[in-house]
Amino acid sequence: MTSHSMHRETWLDEAAGRLVRPYTVSAGRTRPTTAMELLSWVVATGVRPRGRLEPDHDVALGLCGAATTVAEVAARMRLPAAVTKVVLSDLVAVGAVLTRPPSPAADPTDRSILERLLVGLQQRL
Amino acid sequence: MSAFNSDSDWAPNALKVLIAGGFGVGKTTFITATSEIPPLRTEELLTTASVGTDDLAGIAAKTTTTVALDFGRITIDRDSVLYLFGAPGQDRFWFLWDELSHGALGAVVLVDTRRLPDCFAAVDFFESRGMRFLVAVNEFDGAYRHNPEEVREALGLLPAVPIVMCDARDRRSATTVLVTLVRHLLAAPSPAHASSAPTEVGDRA
Numbered sequence A: 001m002t003s004h005s006m007h008r009e010t011w012l013d014e015a016a017g018r019l020v021r022p023y024t025v026s027a028g029r030t031r032p033t034t035a036m037e038l039l040s041w042v043v044a045t046g047v048r049p050r051g052r053l054e055p056d057h058d059v060a061l062g063l064c065g066a067a068t069t070v071a072e073v074a075a076r077m078r079l080p081a082a083v084t085k086v087v088l089s090d091l092v093a094v095g096a097v098l099t100r101p102p103s104p105a106a107d108p109t110d111r112s113i114l115e116r117l118l119v120g121l122q123q124r125l
Numbered sequence B: 001m002s003a004f005n006s007d008s009d010w011a012p013n014a015l016k017v018l019i020a021g022g023f024g025v026g027k028t029t030f031i032t033a034t035s036e037i038p039p040l041r042t043e044e045l046l047t048t049a050s051v052g053t054d055d056l057a058g059i060a061a062k063t064t065t066t067v068a069l070d071f072g073r074i075t076i077d078r079d080s081v082l083y084l085f086g087a088p089g090q091d092r093f094w095f096l097w098d099e100l101s102h103g104a105l106g107a108v109v110l111v112d113t114r115r116l117p118d119c120f121a122a123v124d125f126f127e128s129r130g131m132r133f134l135v136a137v138n139e140f141d142g143a144y145r146h147n148p149e150e151v152r153e154a155l156g157l158l159p160a161v162p163i164v165m166c167d168a169r170d171r172r173s174a175t176t177v178l179v180t181l182v183r184h185l186l187a188a189p190s191p192a193h194a195s196s197a198p199t200e201v202g203d204r205a
């Protein structure tokens, strides 16, 4: 999961003027058909949808080969999160992608999660 | 790649910690120092109805801009991954903080002692949401070294809120901030669940 060189190119420059393409990708839609959060997980099911995919859908599907998050797909595609969610939910709708909420036990007071987190972080010191 | 039939066994838990603070306080630097990947950047669309156009019923002019948020990733173990999200702390981005704080474990509020008021909005936001946080003073070169109690007083922080000094550029230092936050989360009695009952805060345009 660690690569410091792989994703350099995904940095966005600060330049404005990014508003046209996202809207063509999602045909102006900003409301996904499947509810997704930035940290919802997505993964390709291996089911290839019939017919030809739009280029951005194809790229998104390629990025879901291993489980990843909506935020990471958005960053790698250089698309706003809202637009990425539309693309991914299209893929969910045709059965090509499976999505899951960020954490089945997303409870900020869950001690076992916090304790594991503490151990994991301390290992990095 | 294989077909999955269960909806929960193929992905780890995505844990989330927020990195907040004023403009230029070192949020991106902090995430860069702690993340195992170069920080990624995504954008949220910000659609604001223009003022005074309500009566145009649906054809009101809308201004759409994007707001960038940085995130980094730290793999904790096979079952969980921690994501750090840094987003601008200006009032007009509260709508974004609302989504970001949903399901977040806690927050780091970065502070530059030369510009303490820049973090007021973030502190207010987390307090009002019942989101647990700590304050990390990013010690910029040449900045006057305040002691933590002076910072606590200036920010009106409750005694329970940890205040730590850090160098956001340094992996160990920044990671230690995260360790302190998690210790705080383990120690502090949990306030009202942070992701329920959102409170109106500031002007969300």
Ligand SMILES: Nc1nc2c(ncn2[C@@H]2O[C@H](COP(=O)(O)OP(=O)(O)OP(=O)(O)O)[C@@H](O)[C@H]2O)c(=O)[nH]1
Residues within 6 Å of the ligand: B021, B022, B023, B024, B025, B026, B027, B028, B029, B030, B088, B138, B139, B140, B141, B166, B167, B168, B169
């Ligand atoms: N001397 C010193 N400089 C720092 C430190 N942390 C950050 N900087 C510098 O301060 C500047 C701003 O840091 P950023 O990480 O971009 O701050 P930010 O909060 O992400 O800024 P915005 O996203 O623009 O709000 C950069 O030039 C950093 O190199 C620090 O601990 N010490």
Ligand SMILES: [Mg+2]
Residues within 6 Å of the ligand: B027, B028, B029, B070
């Ligand atoms: Mg930044």
